[in-house]
Amino acid sequence: MRVAVVGATGMVGEVMLQVLAERNFPVTELYPVASERSVGKEVVYSGQPYKVIGLADAVALKPDIAIFSAGGDTSLEWAPKFAEVGTTVVDNSSAWRMDPSKKLVVPEINAGELTKEDKIIANPNCSTIQMVLALAPLHRAYKMKRVIVSTYQSVSGTGVKAVQQLANEEQGVKGDMAYPYPIYRNALPHCDVFLDNGYTKEEMKLANEPKKILSDDSFSVTATAVRIPTAGGHSESVNVEFENDFELSEVRKLLSETPGVIVQDNTDTNTYPMPIYAHQKDEVFVGRLRRDETNPNTLNMWIVADNLRKGAATNAVQIAEYLAANDLL
Secondary structure (H helix, E strand, O other), rough: OOEEEEEEOOOHHHHHHEEEEEEEOOOOOOEEEEHHHOOOEEEEEEOEEEEEOHHHHHHHHHOOEEEEOOOHHHHHHHHHHHOOOOOEEOOOOOOOOOOOOOOOOOOOOOOOOHOOOOOOOEEEOOOHHHHHHHHHHHHHHHHHEEEEEEEEEHHHHOOOHHHHHHHHHHHOOOOOOOOOOOOOOOOOOOOEEOOOOOEEEEHHHHHHHHHHHHHOOEEEEEEEEOOOOOOEEEEEEEEEEEOOOOOOOHHHHHHOOOOOEOOOOOOOOEOOOOHHHOOOOOEEEEEEOOOOOOOOOOEEEEEOOOOHHHHHHHHHHHHHHHHHHOOOO
16 A cells, blocks of 8 residues: 655644554555655654655655645645546545535545545545534434534644744744734634635634535534634534434433544533543544523534544544545555
8 A cells, every 4th residue: 555645744744644653554655745845854654764755756656545734725736636647635625625526524424425436535624523523423313403613723723833823922932923813821713714704714614514524405504713722622612403302311322322432421520521631532522411401402512622633634544544445446
């Protein structure tokens, strides 16, 4: 299995290499790929150093699979070039997510839709993945009508410059700003860029992607996305109105039985999901399960996951695992 990791020197790329090694993905040859300015640098995979190569060289090597985390423009230009030589691309950018000809995949939910013909496969937005993984079994059981989500997102979702900004501000050091304002001791209701409708791109991803993943546009999602000064892990407050009523005990059971979900929901022992606990874990953690007492058939929940792992790298590697296991490469 010849595997290219495109964007190997970036934050998510580094986690991808770590996850591939941890999960013993059957790599026979690894091609770390990055922009020209990173060519020749070394990255470490499974304790071994590998030299970074450029995109054109990687295409010429015709890898079996290329996992991209190098930004939308790079994906739009280079993913089709890899696909043309027979490589299957799993892309972590927003470039292909809402393209009707491309699958948007969370393996536990809809990997079964994948075929050998799918040469470019989209990895959903980090906030979408954790939300939809928790909502999918509940939607099947009770049928969602409306979802209201507020996110509390880590600076790592913006990238290394934002992580450095937070570290600088904590230490009182002047440095480059990833955000228009300080993030230390602050909260910015501003994830990604603002659109004409007043929402940010991140908020619209949360509104649109779940419908595609669940192949169902009968429900609506409205979102407010907030950046907070945590170094890793995204949290979400989610209010879900269903067509049908539910029992909380049944909700807990359904979530407990969902692959990739861990329920942490005991207020007697102050047990609830937190980003500090989700750090470097692949599961999605769900808690604070309670009825919305102001609206019938409505549930409040709190969802947390490591945005660099299940929200990005792990989900992409799980797609690759599914493709390999089902002879789809």
